[in-house]
Amino acid sequence: MPSSPSDDARPPGTARRVKVQRRGPMLVEGPVEVELEDGTTVFSDRFQVALCTCRRSRRFPWCDTSHRARTPGPGGDEPAAKD
Template identity: 80%
Template sequence: MPNSPSDGARPSGAPRRVKMQRRGPLLVEGPVEVELEDGTTVRSDRFRVALCTCRRSRRFPWCDTSHRARSSGPSDGPPPAGG
């Protein structure tokens, strides 16, 4: 009998894979339960979830790619036209 089930579920005892990214969410193989600071638990049955690490997400703890938004500052884009 093969080690991995045909339904794609993680075999019992197999480690859960977590992928860290320099500027982005934490990717976790699902399904997952996440315990929040206030003690509540949220669950996702997806095969992979993106957990927000920047706290900008409107769907926290799930990432909604808000980390991609840039703040306006002198280094964003070309300098203003002189006058």
């Protein structure tokens, strides 16, 4: 049976873990409900979700690894060089 956004196995007052990465998605312990700019909400009951921070994802707000195509090189904002 699918869980609803109000179902959460955490005890009340327990913090939800969010992992921020410099190059890549924001990882959030699930389940999560995300409110988008237009007011709509999307829900995932997965144990961890990857939220897109580059806004290139075709599945926004979920990450589809589109950020990998234009990851900056180690020295700055330019895309990584291809050999």
